[in-house]
Amino acid sequence: MDNAFGLLPPAASADAARLDPLILFLICVSGFMSLLIAATIVAFAVRYRRQARVNRSINAQANHGWLEATFITVPALVMAVMFAWGTHLYLGAVQAPADALQINVLGKQWMWKFQHPQGQREINELHVPVDRAVRLKMISEDVIHDLYVPAFRVKHDVVPGRYSTLWFTPTRAGEYHLFCSQYCGSKHSEMVGRVVVMSQSDYAGWLAGKTSNLTPQESGKRLYAQYRCGSCHKTLPEIGTCPPLEGIYNQRVPLADGTTVIADEAYLRESIVRPQAKIVAGYGKEPMPPFEGVLTEEGILDLIAYIKSLSPNVEKAAP
């Protein structure tokens, strides 16, 4: 019954296993209510048709307050269950586990690019191991897209200008549809692909067999040299006119305006693309040039991977 009598696609993720009972519940409640109302209408319509000889006496004075109250409370209770259940599942799926496999996703008109931590890149195809949490860090280069895997029951918009995340734990090996489900222009319906869920060992084999490109971290390092970031950002202990980047990931950074922010991925991205937006306390007299439009989104993802690698110990220590 893992596909709810064929109404749902095969359930291939932990989310699917959790969601399907809720959907079945919704279907049952709706089915029951619809039938109940339809049956009542038909029954009344037949019984009280004009030709029928039936007792039609009603007490015009009767107070139907209790009935009206029932009309509100019963649906309210049913809906409360729906709300609580749906919200519970939703909130449970917000935060990805810290040890999740991190894959970068880039959406653009009209293709999906995936990049594995070891550097393998693929287009419109995503290979993931079974029974391991996978976290997608996604961004779009142009319009809004949306990554949707029906068999996993997950989707999230892929927005330009900011990272969004989606995570899931595949539970069954196989091939599944991957759709773009936010309308994005002419070839929206062709921005599709497949997710291949493999056993852990197959996945390892696949990774090994795949001609590995540079890892994000490595290409980040190259870009770092190419764009001469190091000309300003000196390595410790040498301190120049700009802040050192070692160890900053997920740490609190004091800003010039007196507040602090946590140097997460969104912050790092902003600091590269639009450095002036948040200036680190004590710096900024010789401002950093904005790299907006200079670097591709892919390049930025790589640079962030590199900067993160400069903070080896704090990776999981999100405050």
Added chain:
Amino acid sequence: MTSPTSQASTSHTQSHSATGHLPPVAMQFDDALQQHDACRLGMWLFLSTELMLFGGLFLAYTIFRIAHADVFAEASQHVAPGWATVMTALLLTSSLTMALAVQAVRDGLHRRATVCLLLTMLLGGGFIGIKLHEYHSLYAEHLAPLFGWPFGYSGQQDASLAKMFFVLYFFMTGLHALHMVIGISLLCWIMVAMIRKRDARRWSTAAEMVGLYWHFVDLVWVFLFPLLYLIRPDKWF
């Protein structure tokens, strides 16, 4: 078409002192009071729609200002608070003259109404004049990011975010200025009637409606002024 059907049974009593000063009654209304009430209610509803129209811009402004408080504070140094104070004073004064004009029309004082309307228009015109001057100097300073005009922002803050301030500035003041222009044309229309010594009573409702509109435009400015010109770096969160 304009014969008032008298309704003995209506609840609308004609006891009001001002009834004598109201315009003739259209076919669909029972009496002048009903007509006047309907017009007023309609006008207030219209003003609600206007407020919601500006509301969209206020929302955009709010979220960008919260996100980039420092940028907005710095960028607003480039628009002239001094001139804006003068503009606010002009507009507030015009609201006074407008209120007086409405009263004068209602009292049938053609001359006084004309003068007050003229003053209102002049004050409004002065406002537009300064506004144009301000637009022009922003354009000259390359701070008008419209129509592909050159944009160059020199400040501590990020230029592309500062641009957002100027975009909002132009959209908000532009929409407001457009309302001013419409208001001035409406004033013109009433003033012509006053100069031609048309029966002022026929115009009292119209003048009152234009007055409401004018005050509303003034009211929007009362908020735009501190929001766009007097920003201090504020730290809320």
Added chain:
Amino acid sequence: MSGHSTRPYFVVYALLMVLLALTVGAATQDFQAWNFPIAMLIATVKAGLILVIFMHLRESSALTWLFASAALVWLAIMLGLSLNDYLFRMG
């Protein structure tokens, strides 16, 4: 409509000018977190005066008051529920 005296208009006008001076004055001082609330408070008082006297709400029916405030409520809904998103976004 009642009371054909124009005196209230002048009184309100004087008040408005005082408030204008007050806003401008307040803007030259730094009240830290209170800068914005102060500016908005003064603007609201000004708006209130315009509404009540110049726009005759004082002499108007409850219905007119209702209509005048409806858009404010709706505006508050729009701002409130949107900020509910913007202020709580993560990352």
Added chain:
Amino acid sequence: MTEAIVPPEHHYLNDGYSARSWLLTTDHKRIAVLYLLTITFFFAVGGVAATIIRLELLTPAGDLVQSETYNKLFSIHGIIMVFFFLLPVIPSVLGNFLVPIMIGARDLAFPKLNLASWYVFWIGGLFTLWAVVVGGVDTGWTFYTPFSSVYTNTYVIATAAGVMIAGFSSIFTGLNFIVTIHKMRAPGLTWFRLPLFIWSMYATSVIMVLGTPVLAITLTLLALERLTHVGVFDPKIGGDPLLFQHLFWFYSHPAVYIMVLPAMGVVSELVTCFSRKKIFGYKAIAYSSMAIALFGFLVWGHHMFVSGQSVYAAVVFSMLSFLVALPSAVKVFNWTATLYKGSITFNTPLLYALGFIGLFTIGGLTGLFLATLAADVHLHDTYFVIAHFHYIMVGGTVMAYLGGLHFWWPKITGRMYPEVWARLSAIGIFIGFNLTFFPQYILGLQGMPRRYHVYPEEFQVLNVLSSAGASILAVAYAFPITYLLWSLKYGAIAPANPWNAVGLEWETTSPPPTHNFIEQPVVDHEAYNYAAPAQDSPQPIALESTAS
């Protein structure tokens, strides 16, 4: 009862035949007729687009039209159907005709504004049609940025301008209704004596007046961004694309209630009339309309559950979405209860009304799936959503509109429609409708995304079913259009009160005189005061008036 029914000598239809007497009329009834023609035209345009969509989706491959064309088709289908058909249909046609008559007034408060609204509507319509003719628009009816503001190269500005202008016509209508209902009720017609149709028109008008301006400014910002390359939505220039979605749905969610509240008003009238019984829970239905108008503004974020809005906002919007569903539930139960111990005749209008209740219930309940956070993650932007809103908008509102049109057709035209044909069509529409859209629920559950020109093969069977249903539906819709036209000349002359209904509109002649009533009506009783049906005996279908 055998005496021949004679039409009134003077009525609004024979009060001048010149083009001028129609095009410059300020008579709300004539304006309603102008709107009727206009809106039927737009329905046909949107329907043709729907037909091509369904033909294309017969096969998984994109073989009938190209993807660009397909995208333009569903965009124009959505835009025309929503902004130029369903939003105005009941308010501007039935509302315009009935609001003044039902409250015993001679006309709306601002007749010229009413005429202006029709012209403004046409100006907006022409802009949009022009955009379609010169090249179309491919943004979907939702105009999401930055696709619409930067990336597409179709006619977004003209379309947005058209929609925005049409919005003003809806503001004019709403404003007119509110003022009229407040100020022009007949003597004795207190708020709780008003027909429920009036309550629903009032609630609708509130949304129109307070919501539509936000759409106007949003589309203006969109057009400006496209035109001047600066703006607040494009992330490349520091903007926020989600801001567009907030602004758009701030209007467009309440707008779905503009589309359904009037239908609920119509159904309330039909159900009582054909059960010959005072409506059950008058106050509950009246208040629930107002509640929908207010709460409807609090839930727009349920269209953005997976867009990246904050988790906190998502939870609040989900909860409020359930809240706004409650008043709808109240209405459904009260209509059902009205049938109890009624004396029911199955005339066409009632068939449509019952169809409405059933289909609206299904559409509404599936709306609850979408309001449930975790479920929406799976169902968002799939055919489930398409099925949800077609059930409410086509199965619900279009049905109610057709029911209302048949009900008041004698009043509007002075002619009866052919009952047998009408019943057959109503049944045909019901069957065709369900065949078209029920399979789409399953498609959605299985994960077929919407706005897909080509789709995986496993979805074909259900798509073929849906297309088959759509062809039945198209033919069934052609029937009323035909026989209603036919009835104008050959239909039986309608008496003043063919349904033996109560309500001021039935106290005047069919069609009504230009100023609606010969004598100013005075009301001294509550709405729907049908005489209690006699017990134990079949009710004669009589033509004598029960209203005293």
